[in-house]
Amino acid sequence: MKIVLKQDVKAIGKKDGVYEVSDGYARNFLFPRNLAVPADATAINEVKTKAAAQQHHAEEELAAAKALAAKLSGQTVVLKARAGQGGRLFGSVTSKDIAAALSQAVGENVDKRKIVLESEIKNFGSYPVEVKVYPKVTAKLTVRVEE
Structure with missing residues (x-):
């Protein structure tokens, strides 16, 4: 049956x-x-x-994720931070900080857990960041940390 x-x-x-x-x-x-x-x-x-x-x-x-990835790709996010002697930051720039700046810049909510940092950001400069928007859909952008 x-x-x-x-x-x-x-x-x-x-x-x-x-x-x-x-x-x-x-x-x-x-x-x-x-x-x-x-x-x-x-x-x-x-x-x-x-x-x-x-x-x-x-x-x-998938279509919505690709549209968001297109918006995020190539973006440069500028974050302001305070530093001590030698140019080292007080603390570090986290994925939470990057997600907040991205959400404000793009106008859509970006989850902090989807942001992949190669290493901790503890100095001024530019860093490549990858955002995993959806499985097999990623966006690469640059985070610039300034004083």
């Missing part, structure tokens, strides 16, 4: 998958526990619709 799983079942497979199981297993175990439904035209159509909607949302997210 063909069934469509409503949730993950360890011995069979993942949610929204169409699987072939024995009639007794389906009638006596899966159906009474609401783990599956018979794979009729309605259930299969619903699975296809969910898959299409999920793919559409993923494409929209």
Whole structure:
């Protein structure tokens, strides 16, 4: 008997998958526990619709990420910092500081966890920074620290 799983079942497979199981297993175990439904035209159509909607949302997210990466690429972010003797900063410039400056410059919220620093920024100068906007979508920009 063909069934469509409503949730993950360890011995069979993942949610929204169409699987072939024995009639007794389906009638006596899966159906009474609401783990599956018979794979009729309605259930299969619903699975296809969910898959299409999920793919559409993923494409929209990817397009939005590429647009944000295009805005961020090539940007130069200027941060002001105080320094002590020898030009060393008090503390360091963190990804939180960079994210705040980027959000203000671009007008969109940039998450500090997506900013990749090669090393700590503890001196004045320019530093290359990579922002991982989405899986396989990155933007490279420059952070300039001034007094």
